[in-house]
Amino acid sequence: MAADKAGFVQLHSSGFGVNIFVCLKMVKDADGKPVMDASGSYALEEALRQKDCLGARVTAFCLGPVEAGPVLIRALAMGADEARHIAFNGQVQPSGLVLARALACAVRMEPEKAGAFDLILCGAASEDNGSGRTGPMLAGLLDLSLAGCVVELSHYPQKGVVLVTREVESGRRLVLELDLPALLTIQTTTRQPRYPSLSNLLRANRATVPAIAFDSLPEVGPTETLLSEEAPCAVSRVEMLSGSTAEKAALLFKMLGDRGFL
Amino acid sequence: MKEAKNAEFLIVAGPGAKGLDDSAKDAAGLALALGAKPENALLLVLGEDPEKAAEMAAARFGLPVLALAGEGLHPAIGDAFAAALASTVLRVKPRFILLAHTISNMDVAPLLATKLKAACVTGVTGLEDGESGPIFLRPTASGKLLARISVNASCAVVTALPGGFPVPEKPSFPPGEIFREQAVTPGSRMRLLEELAPASADMGLSAADVVVAAGRGIGCTENLELIERLAALFPRSAVAGSRPVCDAGWLPANRQVGVTGATVTPKLYIACGISGVFQHVAGMIGSNLIVAINKDPGAPIFSVAHLGVVEDLTAFIPAFLEEAEKAGA
Numbered sequence: 001m002a003a004d005k006a007g008f009v010q011l012h013s014s015g016f017g018v019n020i021f022v023c024l025k026m027v028k029d030a031d032g033k034p035v036m037d038a039s040g041s042y043a044l045e046e047a048l049r050q051k052d053c054l055g056a057r058v059t060a061f062c063l064g065p066v067e068a069g070p071v072l073i074r075a076l077a078m079g080a081d082e083a084r085h086i087a088f089n090g091q092v093q094p095s096g097l098v099l100a101r102a103l104a105c106a107v108r109m110e111p112e113k114a115g116a117f118d119l120i121l122c123g124a125a126s127e128d129n130g131s132g133r134t135g136p137m138l139a140g141l142l143d144l145s146l147a148g149c150v151v152e153l154s155h156y157p158q159k160g161v162v163l164v165t166r167e168v169e170s171g172r173r174l175v176l177e178l179d180l181p182a183l184l185t186i187q188t189t190t191r192q193p194r195y196p197s198l199s200n201l202l203r204a205n206r207a208t209v210p211a212i213a214f215d216s217l218p219e220v221g222p223t224e225t226l227l228s229e230e231a232p233c234a235v236s237r238v239e240m241l242s243g244s245t246a247e248k249a250a251l252l253f254k255m256l257g258d259r260g261f262l
Numbered sequence: 263m264k265e266a267k268n269a270e271f272l273i274v275a276g277p278g279a280k281g282l283d284d285s286a287k288d289a290a291g292l293a294l295a296l297g298a299k300p301e302n303a304l305l306l307v308l309g310e311d312p313e314k315a316a317e318m319a320a321a322r323f324g325l326p327v328l329a330l331a332g333e334g335l336h337p338a339i340g341d342a343f344a345a346a347l348a349s350t351v352l353r354v355k356p357r358f359i360l361l362a363h364t365i366s367n368m369d370v371a372p373l374l375a376t377k378l379k380a381a382c383v384t385g386v387t388g389l390e391d392g393e394s395g396p397i398f399l400r401p402t403a404s405g406k407l408l409a410r411i412s413v414n415a416s417c418a419v420v421t422a423l424p425g426g427f428p429v430p431e432k433p434s435f436p437p438g439e440i441f442r443e444q445a446v447t448p449g450s451r452m453r454l455l456e457e458l459a460p461a462s463a464d465m466g467l468s469a470a471d472v473v474v475a476a477g478r479g480i481g482c483t484e485n486l487e488l489i490e491r492l493a494a495l496f497p498r499s500a501v502a503g504s505r506p507v508c509d510a511g512w513l514p515a516n517r518q519v520g521v522t523g524a525t526v527t528p529k530l531y532i533a534c535g536i537s538g539v540f541q542h543v544a545g546m547i548g549s550n551l552i553v554a555i556n557k558d559p560g561a562p563i564f565s566v567a568h569l570g571v572v573e574d575l576t577a578f579i580p581a582f583l584e585e586a587e588k589a590g591a
Contacts, residue, residue, distance in 0.1 A: 096382060097375070124368075129402055129409075131384045133372040136340075140376030145451035146340050148369040149522075163455075166338065167522050168365045171460030171515075174338050179451040185369075187522075188509050223381035223415045227397060232408040236565040238554075240572065248571050249581035252553070253589065255569065259551065261472065261496055261530055262586070 018056040018157045019117040020047045023103055023138070024075060026068035027128050034064075036071045039123025041193040043186040047121050048079045048194065050155055056118075057081050059110070063088055063102050063214065076204035077196030083207070088214040095129055098222050100137035105217045107142065117181055118157050124149050124185040132185070139183035147176055148185040269304035269326075271296065272356035274347060274367075275319055276337055277309040282318040285362035290323045291427030292420065293360045295389055296396055300325055300435050304354055308335050308346055308445065316440050324435025332445030337366035342450040344373045349446065351378060356417065363421035365521070371419045380417035385540070387426040404539045405562030423540055425547065464516040464524070470500035472530045475519055475546070476512070477504040479535015479556060479575055483512045488579040489534055495586050502526070504542045520545040534575045538563025555579070 025037040050056040060075035063086035072083035122135035139146035152165040275286035307316045316329035375382035388399035474493040493499040503513035520542040531549035554567035557574040
């Protein structure tokens with residue numbers, strides 16, 4: 001299902017261009033540096049493919065602390081047209097409904113014409129929390145049609161629909177047609193997120209990303225509380241082999257031999 | 263006609279290939295662990311034709327069942343499914359709504375929670391007793407951490423990962439009563455056009471006695487050769503990969519083991535450089551003997567393996583191959 005290769009801007013029925021919003025998240029890499037969460041980068045890549053094919057305008061949103069700036073810069077460097085930083089100052093990163101409500105507010109703050117979006121794309125589940133709730137909750141708050149774990153999409157803004165393929169258990173695929181505007185969560189696929197181009201990188205480094213203060217948004221109490229998050233006590237059946245590399249190799253070889261595998 | 267009454271626990275299940283979808287036991291198990299009994303629970307089976315699934319559920323779990331039939335009720339049509347659920351919830355007034363953590367329910371559960379202004383906890387693997395209610399345990403950081411979550415709302419929608427809450431083979435209660443209703447199916451803004459079977463699973467995977475699987479830890483395609491040489495030591499073996507390895511194009515998609523790939527149950531599964539996130543583990547947990555090789559001692563794969571080796575596979579596999587050569591294998 002290849003997307004239309006228009007080569008010119010297709011006008012949305014509102015007369016304005018095709019608008020796609022992407023929700024991104026900041027996580028920390030192994031060295032503690034802020035980076036774009038991988039699942040969101042696949043959503044952004046899909047949005048940028050829509051920009052390549054349909055001339056869509058892509059706006060990236062990210063709720064995160066001040067240090068999340070590089071995530072938005074990276075989004076611009078990959079080719080997003082605009083970025084919005086919902087700047088959060090507190091200790092515990094908002095999640096679940098609190099996060100979804102803040103994103104919904106930010107989306108609604110977009111100027112009227114630019115705010116008429118066709119698609120909102122999110123990652124299916126982030127690397128850190130991985131609860132997968134944000135996209136569906138945002139769809140519920142904004143009353144959008146919703147499909148998660150999408151591996152392929154074909155966008156027909158003039159017909160007011162998007163065709164998606166969802167990959168479900170055992171690799172079965174469901175092909176669905178959704179009315180626009182729609183929210184899709186994007187699964188990781190073989191279409192790897194692109195590297196920034198030099199020209200976009202230069203443009204991004206000069207850009208000013210508008211910030212919205214999280215504290216200025218209407219407050220909503222969290223519906224869940226994270227009590228603790230620690231490495232689990234290892235209660236497992238595993239027998240860990242010990243010794244040097246060569247010793248462990250010899251031991252494993254013997255153990256597998258004893259069990260009849262070799 | 264008797265109507266399904268109020269229930270503290272509402273368990274959500276659907277029809278599957280063999281009657282009742284297999285994932286129903288994940289939701290039911292969580293409910294039973296929370297204290298569900300025939301007096302305070304209702305198991306809701308929704309679908310276009312839920313009858314057989316409802317009968318199986320009533321017998322399997324010993325809880326009252328509401329078979330809710332409606333055109334267009336399919337978990338993949340998330341909006342209609344969530345709306346049908348929501349209208350049952352308003353009547354039954356549960357404190358807990360339990361679902362299996364399937365890909366379709368990853369949409370349905372948070373969507374439903376948003377409509378109900380309920381709490382939402384997904385991918386739960388364990389429970390603890392808390393002062394003001396249960397504490398839900400769920401893996402985070404790709405399985406390296408365990409989060410403990412309490413709920414601050416009068417209703418919570420919770421999804422359960424497989425294996426966390428086993429259901430006893432013999433139900434603790436006699437077969438439940440079955441209620442039948444027609445759902446008022448709201449319109450939907452989605453249409454299911456087609457269901458496609460997976461790209462043919464590699465036949466070699468399901469027939470193999472030994473599966474050697476590569477994860478992100480192989481680092482680059484050049485190291486795949488180590489995996490292949492390791493597999494070649496064993497008769498009736500096959501090479502498989504985790505999703506990231508297949509996404510990177512290092513192995514074809516039909517070699518993927520995991521939730522969205524193949525489920526394998528070989529005699530021996532050697533996981534090389536695989537971290538062990540639940541999506542992968544779901545596809546190989548049934549293996550007879552699991553050997554894990556990973557340079558990270560904190561990798562969650564070590565909590566499912568039988569034998570563990572904390573080593574960089576690029577050093578360990580060559581050492582193992584050398585042992586094999588010495589033994590003339």
